[in-house]
Amino acid sequence: MSNLKACVDALYEGVDRVADNIPGLPKCEVLLIRLLLLTGEALQRDVENKLKPFDMNDSDFRTLMMLYSSADGSSTPGELCALAEQKPTNMTRITNLLVKRGLITRSNATHDRRQVVLTITADGRRFVRKLLPPMFPEVVTKFSCFSQTERQTFERLLKKLALHLDTADTP
Amino acid sequence: MSNLKACVDALYEGVDRVADNIPGLPKCEVLLIRLLLLTGEALQRDVENKLKPFDMNDSDFRTLMMLYSSADGSSTPGELCALAEQKPTNMTRITNLLVKRGLITRSNATHDRRQVVLTITADGRRFVRKLLPPMFPEVVTKFSCFSQTERQTFERLLKKLALHLDTADTP
DNA sequence: GGCTGATAGTTCACCAGCGAACTATCCGCC
DNA sequence: GGCGGATAGTTCGCTGGTGAACTATCAGCC
Structure with missing residues (x-):
């Protein structure tokens, strides 16, 4: 239970009070940002809670889903980073975990040997369809x-x- | 630059492809969640970037603003946790930092000696008004x-x- | 063909957030 | 008045995310 109502109320009250104090404060826009972040965080928490029983967090899940939903079930770390707004460092860690769990595989690209190719496995697809x-x-x-x-x-x-x-x- | 357009396009495409594959997927709702999280993360990044020159992150800033906007410029860790949807552990760390920077003070409540009272300092108020x-x-x-x-x-x-x-x- | 700058990933060291365990205090009830 | 359970904060150890440094490769240009 996260009692968002109290947060929302306090938010409106707080912004009002600050606006009285500091001229030029764009009340409406600040409210929009904070409301959006607030609901976003709540949704995020819920998603994470839903995934926890499967021993997954949202980043892992999103990465897996990007591969699941790609045309041929594979992609590269760089592409996944761009689409997930993630840093390469983190993508390395995430894909390490997914590889270890057998949900994806890592292999080398032939045309550009710097690239790594990530591919979802049959197990990975089953996992998604179950989850x-x-x-x-x-x-x-x-x-x-x-x-x-x-x-x-x-x-x-x-x-x-x-x-x-x-x-x-x-x- | 964060190229959200590519993310949005890929999101729609990906959801479409998964929906073809898994029956019953609530496309509209999934899109809403992901869009909201996407924009939320982008906004969050922008806020953090804006605060970085002041050597602050959004949690610190929110905490300070909650005190600034409270009726008497003070509150307790517990209350701040509830309103910021934060855990007490983290609030301790954040307030430690703010105290160290002289933006807030920590003192003991008289009526309930378990409670800690956090109060924004004159420096803290100046900081907010400048920032x-x-x-x-x-x-x-x-x-x-x-x-x-x-x-x-x-x-x-x-x-x-x-x-x-x-x-x-x-x- | 080989130098130069750009790009793809990885490693490393650090920061932010969290659950679990702990301490101090409070409240209610015998 | 003192015992038992609840509450407010803090400490500790771990996970998730990041910037900076590094390696390997590529692409262009002399």
Whole structure:
């Protein structure tokens, strides 16, 4: 139980109080950032909790899923880093674990011998097919507070924001 | 530069491919979760980058801001933990740092001697007032892709989702 | 053909966050 | 008044993520 309500209330109150004190504070935008981070963290915690019984965390899971969902079941560390917004260091560690568990394999690329090719194994695919379906019901109820159009609106706004942040990046 | 566009595209593509493969996958909801986490991580990175010149990270900053924005400039570790969704262990470490930098003080509560009272110092207040304003312009541009009504809608949906997640928590 | 700069991964040392165990205090009830 | 269970913080050891340094390879250019 994480009592987000208290956090949300305190957030609004706190921002109000700071705004009284510091002129020019963009209240609405600050609220949006903090609300988004707050819900994001809550979702993240839930996902991690769901994965814990399988002795997995979200990074491992995402990495595995990227391979599962790739066209030919394989990719390179560099590509996975780019798509998962991860650093190579961490990807090395994650793939080490997945290799050790037999869910993926590591091999050398022929055309560019610097590259490593990661490929999901049959075991890895079985693991995903076993692990995913039980998560569906809870995922659905997470958003059961939204109407169909609200879901669409939320998705549209999130996507718009993501693409905007991409261009307006901090150099 | 973090190339979120590639992530978003790959996300949609990947979910499509997995959905073809595993029946019953709630595509829309999975997309929402992943989009939200993606944008959340991007925002988080930006905030951290903004704070780095001041030798601060977001946890430290949030903790300091909670004290700054509290009615009397003080609180207890327990309360801060609840509002920041942090564990006590970590709060001890964070407050240790802030105390060492002279931004807050630690003292004992009189009515309940188990409690520790954290109070923001004059230096701490000065620090916040110096640090905040330069962040405003960038915060505003982050959401400059949204119209006024879109901002309101987004805020409403985020808040609704946060409060819903609160009740529909994983036991 | 071999030098130069860029790129793909890995290793290493460090920081941030967490669960479990511990201490000190409080509260309620005999 | 003192015993038992709950609560507030801290300490400790471990996991997850990162920057910096390093190795191996590639690609272009003389």
